[in-house]
Amino acid sequence: MLFSRGMRDKISKYIDINSELCVKMHIDGPDIYDFCCFGLDKVGKLSDDRYMIFYNQTSSPYREINIISNGNSAEFHINLSKLPLEIEKLVFTVNIDGNGTMGTISKHCVFLSQDNQHAISMELSGLDFKAEKAIISIEIYRKNEWRIAAVANGFNGGLSALLKEFGGIEILSDSPATQNAPLQQINQINSVVEQVSHESEEEKLEQVIMGKINLSKDKVTLKKHVVNLSKCVVDLSKKSGVNLPSIRAKVVVALDYSGSMYDLYYRGTVQHTLNRLVPLGLTFDDNGSIDIYLFQDTYTKLIDLNLSNYENYVTNVIQTSGYRMGGTQYAPVLQAIINDGNIKTNFFEFGKKTTIAEEDPIFILFITDGENFDKVQTDQIIRKSSTMNVFIQFIGIGNHNFKYLTKLDDMPGRKRDNTGFSKMQSLDNADDNELYTKVLEQFSAWLKGLQ
Secondary structure (H helix, E strand, C coil), X not given: CEECCCCEEEHHHCCCCCXXXXXXXXXXXXXXXXXXXXXXXXXXXXCCHHHEEECCECECCCXXXXXXXXXXXXXXXXXXXXXXXXXXXXXXXXXXXXXXXXXXXXXXXXXEEECCEEEEEEXXXXXXXXXXXXXXXXXXXXXXXXXXXEEEEEECCCHHHXXXXXXXXXXXXXXXXXXXXXXXXHHHHHHHHHHHHHHHXXXXXXXXHHCCCCCHHHHHHHHHHHHHHHHHHHHHHHHHCCCHHHCCCEEEEEEECXXXXXXXXXXXXXXXXXXXHHHHHHHHCCCCCEEEEEECCCEEECCCECCCCHHHHHHHHHCCCCCCCEXXXXXXXXXXXXXXXXXXXCCCCCCCCCCCCCCCCEEEEEEECCCCCCHHHHHHHHHHHCCCCEEEEEEEECCCCCHHHHCHHXXXXXXXXXXXXXXXXCCCCCCHXXXXXXXXXXXXXXXXXXX
16 A cells, blocks of 8 residues: 555554564665654653664664664564553654755655565655655554554654654764764763663563562552662662672561651551562562561561562551560660571671672661660671671661761771661652662672672
């Protein structure tokens, strides 16, 4: 079927929309040309830059769209049935890399094909354009079902202008074919490549974590937290130089159970926080669970937090444990966690294992809303554990000034700094990025020191 400017039709009349299709674009002219497919949302914007498919980003996140470029031609191989629902429209463009105009082209052809058989074609010439630097060739879009439109309109701008038009990040329209590009252009293209690689690592980690979740309800509940954690882990890996996704650690959470924490348990703050911590266990702990300890003047160890019990952990486990709220001492629970970790047969004897290569570290996330009454005993435990593969991340919540925890970085007598402290006034108001960053940032720095 030969299409001309303005024609629209249902794609299903020509091909099987559940099988892979190909959009082939070709242009003859005196310049160098670049081809692009923009995956837009319902308001016509590139809300996810990963769906801009061009010479420097050749595949979409799940390979629903792939480009193969060959000189002044390009083929986009597309599986419409695998595109996420947020992608409402695919816009196919060609732009000049340089100072030429589309009025000088001799021919621009677009073919929609399947199994190497052309189903729809469109042909344009330079007579259809004047001084434009780009052409919006065709659109494939959802309107109850997938449809195709022959747009065939010129556009006054290159790749950067197109990208700006569709609401994406602005880059310069350089091309691999341009051998003498200015340094600024090269740096910006490299930045795009780096961004794509970065996002690919996030997707890979996200898929690994989500692959450990079997129930659909858990996938829905935890998806957002997994996505945010994956981004944070990859960001911190780049910043610290530690490959965090490859780290294995025993994850332990120590929860303050002093009287001042009452409201946080009973209004749901602790439960919401535990939900957000579940992906940590899935990321770092081989068994995908998190050890949970409650502490006040004493401590108690509860059953592990995992995918089978996390949703109602506070109600079904903590509140039925029989453990009562009390004062605030850090030393008993810290000593118990380290002893239970079997790093040494006797906690107060120095052992030989001190590197990640020899044993997986214990990563303790210690959440408290107040100062402890056993500072001397806690100092002793922290100093002795500094020879072990133990890192303690203290999170201070609420309005307390946390003088003791603030001074931990200056604690003398340690083989290495094995503690971190972050203050979060409100767990409820902290978004995932803030929570995960404060949980993992200093842990990453500690791991860096062991390498």
